[in-house]
Amino acid sequence: xxxxxxxxxxxxxxxxxxxxxxxxxxSKFKSKVQIQAKGKxxxxxxxxxxxxxxxxxxxxxxxxADGPDEAEAVKALQDLVASKFxxx
Amino acid sequence: xxxxxxxxxxxxxxxxxxxxxxxxNLDGYLVNYKPEAKETEKQKAQAAITAVAENLRESxxxxxxxxxxxxxxxxxxxxxxxxDPMMAQNIETKVEELGNAPRAVLKAAEEQAQMFEQMxxxxxxxxxxxxxxxGKRVAKYILGVKEPEIGNEKVVLCGHEIEPSVIAxxxxxxxxxxxxxxxxxxxxxxxxxxxxxxxxxxxxxxxxRIDKIADGDRVIIDGERGEVTIxxxxxxxxxxxxKFKKQQELAAHYxxxxxxxxxxxxxxxxxxxxxxxxHMDVENALNYGAEGVGLFRSEFVFMGRxxxxxxxxxxxxxxxxxxxxxxxxCVIRTMDIGGDKPLPYLNIPHExxxxxxxxxxxxxxxRRDLFLPQLKAILRAGVYGKAAIxxxxxINVAEFKKVKEFVEEAKVELAHEGxxxxxxxxxxxxxxxxxxxIMTPVFxxxxxxxxxxTNDLCQYTLAVDRGNANISYLYxxxxxxVLRLIKRTVESARENGIWAGMCGEMASDPxxxxxxxxxxxxxxxxxxxxxxxxxxxLRSISSVKAKEILxxxxxxxxxxxxxxxxxxxx
Numbered sequence: 001x002x003x004x005x006x007x008x009x010x011x012x013x014x015x016x017x018x019x020x021x022x023x024x025x026x027s028k029f030k031s032k033v034q035i036q037a038k039g040k041x042x043x044x045x046x047x048x049x050x051x052x053x054x055x056x057x058x059x060x061x062x063x064x065a066d067g068p069d070e071a072e073a074v075k076a077l078q079d080l081v082a083s084k085f086x087x088x
Numbered sequence: 089x090x091x092x093x094x095x096x097x098x099x100x101x102x103x104x105x106x107x108x109x110x111x112x113n114l115d116g117y118l119v120n121y122k123p124e125a126k127e128t129e130k131q132k133a134q135a136a137i138t139a140v141a142e143n144l145r146e147s148x149x150x151x152x153x154x155x156x157x158x159x160x161x162x163x164x165x166x167x168x169x170x171x172d173p174m175m176a177q178n179i180e181t182k183v184e185e186l187g188n189a190p191r192a193v194l195k196a197a198e199e200q201a202q203m204f205e206q207m208x209x210x211x212x213x214x215x216x217x218x219x220x221x222x223g224k225r226v227a228k229y230i231l232g233v234k235e236p237e238i239g240n241e242k243v244v245l246c247g248h249e250i251e252p253s254v255i256a257x258x259x260x261x262x263x264x265x266x267x268x269x270x271x272x273x274x275x276x277x278x279x280x281x282x283x284x285x286x287x288x289x290x291x292x293x294x295x296x297r298i299d300k301i302a303d304g305d306r307v308i309i310d311g312e313r314g315e316v317t318i319x320x321x322x323x324x325x326x327x328x329x330x331k332f333k334k335q336q337e338l339a340a341h342y343x344x345x346x347x348x349x350x351x352x353x354x355x356x357x358x359x360x361x362x363x364x365x366x367h368m369d370v371e372n373a374l375n376y377g378a379e380g381v382g383l384f385r386s387e388f389v390f391m392g393r394x395x396x397x398x399x400x401x402x403x404x405x406x407x408x409x410x411x412x413x414x415x416x417x418c419v420i421r422t423m424d425i426g427g428d429k430p431l432p433y434l435n436i437p438h439e440x441x442x443x444x445x446x447x448x449x450x451x452x453x454x455r456r457d458l459f460l461p462q463l464k465a466i467l468r469a470g471v472y473g474k475a476a477i478x479x480x481x482x483i484n485v486a487e488f489k490k491v492k493e494f495v496e497e498a499k500v501e502l503a504h505e506g507x508x509x510x511x512x513x514x515x516x517x518x519x520x521x522x523x524x525x526i527m528t529p530v531f532x533x534x535x536x537x538x539x540x541x542t543n544d545l546c547q548y549t550l551a552v553d554r555g556n557a558n559i560s561y562l563y564x565x566x567x568x569x570v571l572r573l574i575k576r577t578v579e580s581a582r583e584n585g586i587w588a589g590m591c592g593e594m595a596s597d598p599x600x601x602x603x604x605x606x607x608x609x610x611x612x613x614x615x616x617x618x619x620x621x622x623x624x625x626l627r628s629i630s631s632v633k634a635k636e637i638l639x640x641x642x643x644x645x646x647x648x649x650x651x652x653x654x655x656x657x658x
Contacts (some may be wrong), residue, residue, distance in 0.1 A: 012395075020168055046174040047165075048200060051215070 002070040004077075005062045010084035013056035018085040023047040025076055031067025033077070044077070090320045093297040095267070097314030098278055099617075101287035102331055103244070104320075105264030109303040110247030114190075114224065117231040121190060129189040133179050136189070136229040140222075141171050165215075165394075166222045175200065190227040197223025215394075244307055248293060250277045260284045260372055265309040267301065267316060269293035279385075283362070283369045285376075285617040287311030342620035346377035350612075350623045356631040358605050360623055361417070361613040363591055367408035373616040377623065380416035382539065382613020383478070383591035384409055386462065390423055395433050396458055402465035410473040417474045419539065419591075419613075420466050421518065423458065424448045424480040434458075443547075448481035453490050463498040470510025477515045478539055483523040488534055491515065518591070520544035525573035528580035538581050539613070542592025546570055565594040566654070567647035571603070575642070578607045589613060598625035599654040606631065606638035625658070 008014060014022060026033045026044040033044035037059055042049035044063065055061065063081075065073040123129055144167040151160035169175060175196060182192035201216035201223075242262055245255065248269035255266065255277055266281045266288040281288045287309055292298040301307065301318060308317040308328045317324055350360040361382035362373030370381065389397050389405045397405075410418045425431060426447020427439040434455075439445040452459040469475050479491050495515055502509045519525050520541035528538060542565050547553065549570055554563035564570075574590075581588035589611030594600045596618035604612060605626060612622065637657060644650050 020165060023168060043173055046172050047168045048172045048174045052203065 001064055001066045002074045003062055003064040004074050005060060006078055006081045008055055008057055008059045008061065008081060010087040011057055012087065013059065014050060014053075018087070019047055019051050021085055022077065022080060023050060025080055026073065029065065029067070029069045029073035029076070031065040031070040031073050033063070033065045033073050035061050035063050037061035090324055091300060091318045093292065093300055093316050093318065095289040095292040095294070095297065095314045095316070097287075097289050097311045099266075099282050099286060099288040100312040101285065102308065102310045102312075102328065102335060103242070103264040103287045104306070104308045104325075104328055104332070105242040105244040107246050107267075107301055107303055107305040107307055108243040110245050110250045114194075114227060114231065114233065117228075117233055118190060121188065121231055123188040126183060126187050129183050129187060129192070130180060132230055133183055133189040133193055133226070134176075136193070136226045137170055137176070137179075140226050140229055141167050144170075166218055166225075169215075169219060170222045170226060190230045193226045193230065194223050197226075244309060246298070246301055248298065255280045255284075255286075260286070260368065265289070265307075265311070267292055267298070267307075267309065269298045280365045280369075280388075282615045282617075283364050284372055285615075289314050289316060292316075342376075342624075345620050345623050345627075346375070348377075348623070348627065350379075350626045352605065352626055352629055352631045352634065354630045354632060356605060358601070358609065358626060359417075359589075359611040360619050361419075361589075361611055362616040362619065363613050364409065364616075367405060367412060369616070370409055370412035374412075376616040376619045378616055378619055380413055380474075381409065381418040382589055382611055384418060384420045386420055386423055387425055387429075390425060390431060391429070396461070399461035399465050399468075402462055403468050406465055406469035406475065407472050410469045410475045413473050415473055417476060419476040419478050419516075420469075421478040421480055422449065422452055422462055422466075425451070449479050449487060449491065450481065452479075453487065453494075456494070459494055460498055460501070463495055464502055464507075464509070467495075467498055467502060467509040467513055468507055470513040471508050475510065475513050476537070477513055478518055478537075479515070480518045480541070481520065481544075482517045482531075483521050485527065485530055485534060488517060488531065492534070516586075518544075519573075519577050520548070520592075522549045522573060525549075525577050528577045529583070532580045532584035532586055535586065537586055538577050538588045539611075540574055540577055540588070540590040540592060540594075542570070542574075542590060542594035545573065545592065546594075549573060564647035564651065565592075565597070565600060566641075566650040568642075568645065568650070570647075571642065571650075574604070575607050578604075578609050581610075582608050587611060596622060598622050599651075599658050601625055602629055602634050602654075602658060603638050603641060606634035629658075 010018065023045060034041050035044050037053060037055060040053065042053060063074050063077045144163050148160045148163050178196040179192055182196045183189055186192050197219045201219040204216040242264035244265040244267060245263060246267040250268060263286050266277065266286055268277065268290040269292050270290065278288060278290065288311055289309060301316065305318050308320050308324065349357055351357045359379045361380045362378035363383040364370060364373055364381050365385050365388050373381065389402055406420055427436045427442030427445050430436050434451060436446055466475055466477050482488055492515065499509065514536035516535045516537035516539060517524065517531060518541045519528060519538050524531065525545065546563060546565055550562060550567060552559055552562045554560050578588045587610040590604060590609060591613040595612040596614035598621050601612055601622045602625060614622065641650050641653065
C-alpha cells in the first residue's frame with residue numbers, strides 16, 4: 001500500500017469541479033484508492049462520498065492506494081491536489 | 089369536439105404539436121410494474137445504469153462537438169453520479185429490501201438527495217435536483233418509459249415549471265409551443281420563449297387543468313386566447329390550418345418589411361434591434377429584421393451551473409453571438425443577477441428585498457473573480473464583429489469609474505497573455521434607476537451610450553411591483569414621471585454626442601416608439617417578433633407629426649390620459 005498526506009489549498013476546496021476531476025483521475029487506476037480525512041475513510045472513486053466529506057481549504061487528508069499501480073495513483077492525486085486543481 | 093383547457097396566453101401565435109412533458113410523473117408506471125426475482129431485479133438495475141450512462145456519454149460527446157460545454161459539464165456530473173460506486177451499493181441494498189428495481193433506484197437517489205439537502209449548502213441543494221433527475225432517468229429506463237425524442241413532428245413543451253436551460257438547449261424550429269403550470273409571465277422560460285417567438289401559455293396549474301394534458305397528446309395552442317385544444321378532431325384541425333395560413337400571411341406581410349429601415353416618412357431613422365438570451369436567438373432576430381442586438385442577457389451563461397463560467401466558456405458564447413450579428417452591433421449586458429435567483433457560487437445571503445439588494449454590478453464590482461473574466465471574454469469577442477459592454481443597475485458615477493478601471497485592467501491582462509481583443513468596444517450603462525436617469529447629464533461625460541431599461545425604471549420610479557395584482561394598474565410606462573426621466577436621458581445623450589437607446593418592454597409598444605423617436609432616441613431593442621409592428625408604425629408617420637404629439641403628451645398630467653390620447657391619434 002502507498003500513502004501520502006496532503007493539505008487542500010485551493011479556495012473552494014474539493015467541491016464542485018475539483019471533486020469530479022479528482023474522481024476521474026482516481027478512476028483511471030486499477031488500484032483501490034481511498035481517502036482518509038476527518039476520521040472517515042471513503043472510496044476515492046465515489047464522487048458522492050467525496051462530496052459528502054465537505055473537504056474545504058486547509059483540510060488535511062491521506063490518500064492511500066492498494067493494487068498494481070498504487071504508486072502512480074497516489075502520485076497523480078497528490079500532484080492534482082498540489083496543483084490546486086488549476087484554481088486559485 | 090375535443091376538450092379545451094384555458095390558461096393565460098403570454099406569447100401570441102397559434103401552433104400545433106405533440107406534447108412533450110418536461111416533468112414526468114412515474115406513479116402510474118410504478119403501480120403497473122411487475123417485479124421479478126431479486127437477482128433479476130438487481131441485474132435490471134445494473135443494466136439500466138449502464139445504458140443510461142452510455143446514453144449520457146453520447147449526448148456529452150455531441151454537446152462538446154456543438155460547443156455546448158456548459159450543458160456537457162452538467163450531464164457529465166449526472167453520468168458520474170449514476171455510475172458512482174456508493175450509489176450502486178445503495179441501489180443493491182434497496183433492491184434487496186424492496187425487491188423492485190425502479191423503486192429501489194428512486195429511493196436510493198432520493199435518500200442521497202435528502203442527505204445533500206441537509207448539508208445546508210446551496211451547492212449541494214442543487215446537486216439534490218441532479219440526483220433526483222438521474223434516478224428518474226434510470227427508473228424510466230427500467231419501466232420502459234421512453235425518453236421523449238424529438239422526431240420530425242414539432243413538440244409542445246409542457247410542465248409545471250420548465251428549466252430555462254431545457255428550452256435554451258433545444259433548436260427553435262423543433263418547439264411549436266410552451267405550456268406552463270406556473271403563472272409567472274416574467275420567468276426565464278417565458279423570456280426565452282418570447283425571444284424565439286414560441287407561442288406560450290402559463291397558469292395551467294389553476295384547478296389542475298394541466299393534468300388533463302398527457303405526454304404524446306396532439307394539441308393546438310392559441311397563445312393569444314390562452315387556449316389549448318387537446319387531441320383535436322378533424323374539424324378543429326381544419327379550422328386551425330385555416331387560421332395558421334392567415335398567421336403565415338401576416339408573417340409574410342411582416343417579412344416584406346424585413347429589409348426596410350425603421351424610418352419615418354420624412355427620413356428620421358431609428359435602429360430596431362433585438363433582445364436575446366443565447367447566441368441561438370440571433371438568427372431568429374435577424375429574420376425579423378433586427379439591425380443588431382441591443383441586449384444580450386448574459387445571465388444564461390451564468391445559470392444552470394455550479395461554478396463561475398470561465399473566461400473561455402464566456403468567450404465562446406459571446407463570440408458566437410457577435411459573429412452571427414455579422415458586423416452589426418451586439419450589446420452584451422454584464423451579469424444581472426441578485427438574491428431573487430441565487431446561484432451557488434455567488435453566495436448571496438438571504439435578503440428581505442433582493443431587488444434593492446446585492447445584485448448586478450454591485451456584485452461584479454466586489455467579485456473580480458467574476459467580473460474580470462466576463463469583461464475579458466467580451467473584449468475578446470469584439471475581435472469577431474462589433475461588441476459593446478452594458479452595465480446594469482448603476483446608480484452613481486463612482487461605480488462607473490470603477491467599471492472603467494476593471495475594463496482597463498482586463499485589457500492589460502489580455503495584452504499580457506497575448507490574447508487578441510478589440511480596443512474599441514463601447515462601454516455604456518443601463519439607465520434603470522431613477523438615480524441614474526436624473527444624473528444622465530453627468531454620466532454622459534463618461535459613458536459611450538445609454539440604454540434605458542424600462543421594466544426596472546418603471547418599477548423603481550413608481551414603487552410598483554407589476555407582478556402584484558392589487559397595484560398593477562399603477563404600472564404604466566406612459567406615467568409622466570417615467571416619460572420625463574426618459575426624455576431627460578435622451579437629451580443628455582444628444583447634448584454630449586453619445587447615443588441613447590431602450591431595451592425594456594416599452595420599446596416594443598408601437599405607440600411608445602413614436603414618442604421615443606420624437607424625443608430623439610437612436611435605438612430601440614425588443615423581443616424580435618415585436619420589430620415588424622414597431623417598424624410599421626414608425627414608417628407610417630412623419631417626425632414632424634410625432635413631435636407635435638410628443639409636445640401634447642408632455643403637457644398631460646396623467647399616464648392613463650396619455651395612453652388614451654395615443655390610442656386615439658395613432
